Amino acid sequence: MKKRESISALDAQLEALKIAFAPVIFQVVRTMREFGILTLLDKHKEGLTLEEIAQKSDISSYGAKILLESALSASVVLEDEGRYRLSKIGYFLENDTMVKTNMEFNHHVNYKGLFELDKSIKEQRPVGLEVFGEWDTIYPHLGVLPPKAKKAWFDFDHFYSDSAFDSSIEKLKAFNPQTVLDIGGNTGKFSIRFAKNSENINLTILDLPGQIEMAQKNIRENGLEDRVNFFPLDILNHEAEIPKGFDIIWMSQFIDCFSKEDAIKILTRVRESMDENARLCILEPLWDKQRFKSASYCIINTSPYFTAMANGCSKMFNSTDLFDYIRRAGLEIEETIDNLGVSPHTLVKCKKSL
């Protein structure tokens, strides 16, 4: 049965206009953050006049007026008798780490390149990435992004995945593994944390040769070189075998970086490396598994970044698609554990189908 919509025509028109003016409001609010106006209003709960705001943030009255009028129209600030204060929405824009991390990521990494979203879809490559360089994908070049873009990218990446690491490690330990293959181990962050947490575990990081160098440095600095090994491999070389003999194969926010076809091929090769006792553990934020609409909103709307900026062919999953890929690769889902970390992740434990 079709859902009835309770929104009035007048409200629907206003919502459509909010989309039509979305880049304006985005840049107005970001500028207010940049100038410290959000922080200022958060401190002065009693409200400030336009002139006070202009003076304290060292901008012209004209500039303050442009920002405050737009912010008022978007219910980011409220005005009473000439005094401006933060609304509840403004409060979250100033204080919520998820909101801030996404906003910085969308400005410094995605904003300009998203202009080419249509071309990226048509040409099936990340045309927006040309803002930063003549590259096929963003991944090998993260280290050379402009400083603000680089910071925003890593802040964004770590904010989501790191929060689920500790609870994931507890779950993995319950499966009692001796050896773990960390596919897409990146800077070594997960392996370092797991190795420090569990003395009896040996880990192997599999990643691109360039990433491995970075990871090796971090592992040495943490004094873990005797328990963490390395396996440099371009996972997209589908002729190359995945190393065998691990109790757990771990993939955190990894398989969402590939096209459907590549993802299924990678999972198939992982299955081929597994014996019957091995388990593949996939950690992903799934947008249909979120308790709050806010979290699923963030996950869904991260996908256009993959299209326009990252590689032109990957996206964030819902459980239907991820589980479908897993099964097509000849794997069986043994257990799923939801609600790990913020914008919570799901841990999917898989074994070889018999």
Next chain:
Amino acid sequence: MKKRESISALDAQLEALKIAFAPVIFQVVRTMREFGILTLLDKHKEGLTLEEIAQKSDISSYGAKILLESALSASVVLEDEGRYRLSKIGYFLENDTMVKTNMEFNHHVNYKGLFELDKSIKEQRPVGLEVFGEWDTIYPHLGVLPPKAKKAWFDFDHFYSDSAFDSSIEKLKAFNPQTVLDIGGNTGKFSIRFAKNSENINLTILDLPGQIEMAQKNIRENGLEDRVNFFPLDILNHEAEIPKGFDIIWMSQFIDCFSKEDAIKILTRVRESMDENARLCILEPLWDKQRFKSASYCIINTSPYFTAMANGCSKMFNSTDLFDYIRRAGLEIEETIDNLGVSPHTLVKCKKSL
């Protein structure tokens, strides 16, 4: 008394996230328009599957999925049993001229330059305009903007002002003028319409020398050269006198193109040109005079265009500010007529203060 906010914390967080992801949703919806997906869904009220949408709009299933999932999260489409259809918000995005005109304007003219809104405010110049050229202001260069930006700019400009011209002309005729000075007459559009409407009126277009050439051509093509005269002048040269002896001095969406200081100086010079029977008639959309929140939302959020792209110092008015400038220039407001045209304009009739 302070307004109480009825929004819940959870909803406020979601609204903050909508701002944080605003450029994503904007480009997703614009891409859906570009690919004809909005039109397609508007025609197929029964809904279409993702595969049908991909096929009919000639994009990959992956591309269609990226767009539809984001659109779903922003309530632009609805989904029932695998079939997607337009929501009420989607209906307005597809069918409302005000929404479409603003969206095209914000994409083709403003999007990239708005990235520099913070710098534009700090440096008090339209830094975003560098996207198009090394210019001080946009106005003398409208003719050489890239074709899509040029079309979007003029569509936007005409959509708002033209709608109020016919009803304004009826009001002006009631004041029984013989001679009209059309300050900022631009392409001659208003003067041509007035001259064709009223056989006994003589008009003079005052504008920049470059604009006058364009206007002259249009006046000749309309066979009105015996009733429309020209006065080339850079209005920002505050030493230059405004010509005298007109019954009505007309300014449509003109005074909003200047800084407060320049606007007051221009109005003062206009007053000096007026005898006691002359009337200054200013046509402006005022954001506090709108019946609908949607219209005031559009007017307010046009201001950042002036900051980042046009000249770095002007904005759309509310009545308080405009009336203040008028009075400071030694003029008296004799009459105001609201609700002319779409996003309705106010006609402000002024005489010399005695």
